[in-house]
Every structure is written in structure tokens, then in C-alpha cells.
Amino acid sequence: MDLNAIYILILAFTFDLIFGDPVKLPHLIVWYGNSISFGEKRLNKGRYRFVKGALLVIVLVSISFVVPYLIIRYLNVSGFQILTILFSTLMLFYCLANKTLVKEGFAVFNTLKNEGLDVGRKRLSWIVGRETNNLSAQQIRVATFETMSENLSDGVIAPLFYFLILGVPGAMAYKMINTFDSMIGYKNDRYIWFGKFAAKLDDVVNYIPARITALLMLMVQFKLSGLSFVFKEGGKHSSPNAGYPESALAYILNCRFGGPNYYHGKLVEKPFIGSNNRDIKHEEIKTVSRINYKVSALFCVIIIGLLFLFQYA
Numbered sequence: 001m002d003l004n005a006i007y008i009l010i011l012a013f014t015f016d017l018i019f020g021d022p023v024k025l026p027h028l029i030v031w032y033g034n035s036i037s038f039g040e041k042r043l044n045k046g047r048y049r050f051v052k053g054a055l056l057v058i059v060l061v062s063i064s065f066v067v068p069y070l071i072i073r074y075l076n077v078s079g080f081q082i083l084t085i086l087f088s089t090l091m092l093f094y095c096l097a098n099k100t101l102v103k104e105g106f107a108v109f110n111t112l113k114n115e116g117l118d119v120g121r122k123r124l125s126w127i128v129g130r131e132t133n134n135l136s137a138q139q140i141r142v143a144t145f146e147t148m149s150e151n152l153s154d155g156v157i158a159p160l161f162y163f164l165i166l167g168v169p170g171a172m173a174y175k176m177i178n179t180f181d182s183m184i185g186y187k188n189d190r191y192i193w194f195g196k197f198a199a200k201l202d203d204v205v206n207y208i209p210a211r212i213t214a215l216l217m218l219m220v221q222f223k224l225s226g227l228s229f230v231f232k233e234g235g236k237h238s239s240p241n242a243g244y245p246e247s248a249l250a251y252i253l254n255c256r257f258g259g260p261n262y263y264h265g266k267l268v269e270k271p272f273i274g275s276n277n278r279d280i281k282h283e284e285i286k287t288v289s290r291i292n293y294k295v296s297a298l299f300c301v302i303i304i305g306l307l308f309l310f311q312y313a
Contacts, residue, residue, distance in 0.1 A: 005167065021097065036060065040056070068168055130261040177202055210242065230247045238270060
């Protein structure tokens with residue numbers, strides 16, 4: 001990976017800060033979702049659903065890595081350095097989602113405050129998997145913060161981590177894995193077998209990024225004393241990864257996350273993270289948003305430093 005990677009990272013990160021997800025343009029994740037949906041409808045039936053689900057994951061993840069790798073290689077060999085940077089920047093930009101994540105968090109909080117509980121519940125349902133029909137205002141705010149912390153890992157730190165290791169193709173392959181998990185990684189009757197491989201693979205690829213995210217969250221708030229709390233409370237979560245950024249935010253805010261929630265009509269008993277069941281205030285969305293931006297910026301600086309070291313070591 002040469003110094004062009006630094007230009008690509010800076011441009012893609014800047015574009016995400018300014019634009020977020022481009023609503024009026026075709027989006028990479030929409031294409032991923034359509035391809036997963038196409039395969040799922042044709043394969044998720046009959047016998048050997050686990051095998052068929054695993055094969056679909058392997059094929060589409062491989063394509064999501066190989067195709068951009070070949071395009072970038074062709075552009076480089078052909079001497080089209082500017083096109084390489086432009087294509088790579090666009091693809092990495094598509095892999096990042098922090099501006100949109102923060103925007104959605106503000107939208108839930110502002111809707112809840114200005115339009116009331118029922119509308120706030122509906123707005124929250126756009127960004128979470130749990131059922132929102134009976135949530136209180138406190139539960140809506142907690143769910144928003146849980147989602148913002150977890151997706152800081154999934155939507156920013158993890159794709160940047162795989163960009164550092166495997167370049168733009170690595171970030172794109174990660175996003176395909178993460179899209180698989182968000183679409184079919186559920187333990188319900190339809191996906192329990194077909195989506196099992198996708199869910200386990202997502203757990204594996206997010207293992208390190210989730211813990212990096214939690215560490216960075218504590219660092220930007222100068223609260224590294226919370227490391228023991230994070231590893232104690234984060235390990236309680238049913239997910240091997242989601243609990244770590246959630247517990248870091250719970251420590252920073254001195255609040256409580258987790259607890260039982262309904263998913264697809266079933267009550268899921270999740271342990272609590274933290275013990276201070278205080279009311280979340282509307283103004284705290286600003287604090288959480290600043291944390292997200294600071295963590296993202298710090299990790300970009302770290303990656304740039306590492307890329308310089310790789311280049312000149």
C-alpha cells in the first residue's frame with residue numbers, strides 16, 4: 001500500500017463528514033443488499049440451508065473483494081493513477097457511515113422531543129432491529145445510544161481497519177459481510193440456519209474492531225480508567241462484540257444500557273450494562289455525537305501514521 005492510500009483515506013473520510021450517504025446516487029450497500037436478497041430468495045428453502053447460506057456468503061464476499069481488486073490493479077497497470085484514487089475514494093466513501101449515523105441519532109432525539117412518543121418510536125424503528133411500539137422515551141434514547149456506539153464500530157472503525165490491512169477491497173468485503181449479518185443474521189425460523197454462517201463470520205471480523213472502538217472511545221474522553229469496566233460489562237452481551245463499544249459509552253455517560261427487548265415478536269432477555277439507571281437527557285445526543293466524530297478522526301490519524309511507517313520502514 002503506497003502513499004496514495006493516505007490521499008484516499010483523507011478524501012473518503014472528508015466526503016463522509018460533508019455528505020453522509022448520498023441519497024440521490026446509487027449506493028454500494030444497496031447493491032450488496034439486492035444481491036443478498038436475490039440469492040436468499042432462491043436458496044433459503046428445502047434442505048441444506050446452512051450449506052447454501054454459507055456458499056452464498058463465500059461467493060458474494062469473494063466477488064466484493066476480487067472485483068475492486070482487479071479494477072484497481074488494471075487502473076494502476078494502465079497508468080491511470082488519478083482514476084485509481086477517484087475510484088478507491090468513492091468505494092471507501094461508500095463503506096463509511098458516521099455522518100449518517102450521527103444524523104439518524106439526532107433525528108430520533110429531535111423527533112421524540114418535538115413530535116412526541118409515538119412518532120419517536122416510529123423514527124427509532126428505522127435504525128434498530130428491536131420492536132419499538134411500546135418503548136418509553138427513556139428506552140428510545142437508550143436504544144439510540146446503543147445503536148450509535150455499536151455502529152461506530154460497524155460503520156467506521158471496522159471498514160477503516162480492513163482498509164488498513166487489505167486496502168479498499170478489504171473494506172468492501174467487510175461491508176458485504178456486515179450487510180449479510182444485518183439482513184439474515186437472525187435467530188428466527190427463517191434465518192436460523194441459512195444466516196448462521198453469515199452471523200458467525202460477522203462476529204469474527206468484528207472482534208478486533210469492536211475492542212479498538214471501545215478503547216478509542218475511552219481515550220478521546222480521557223477515561224481509560226474505564227477499561228476494566230468495559231471488559232467486565234462488555235462480556236455480558238449476547239453478542240461477542242457489540243457489548244464493548246456499548247459498555248464504553250455506558251461508562252462515559254455513567255448510565256445503564258441493555259435489558260430485555262422484543263425482536264420479531266420474541267422477548268430477548270439481554271443483561272444490563274452498567275448499574276446507574278438514570279434518565280438520559282435530550283442534550284446528551286451532542287456528547288455522543290462528538291464522541292463518534294472524535295473517535296473516527298483519531299483512528300484516521302492513527303491509520304495515516306501507520307501507513308507512513310509501512311511506507312518508510
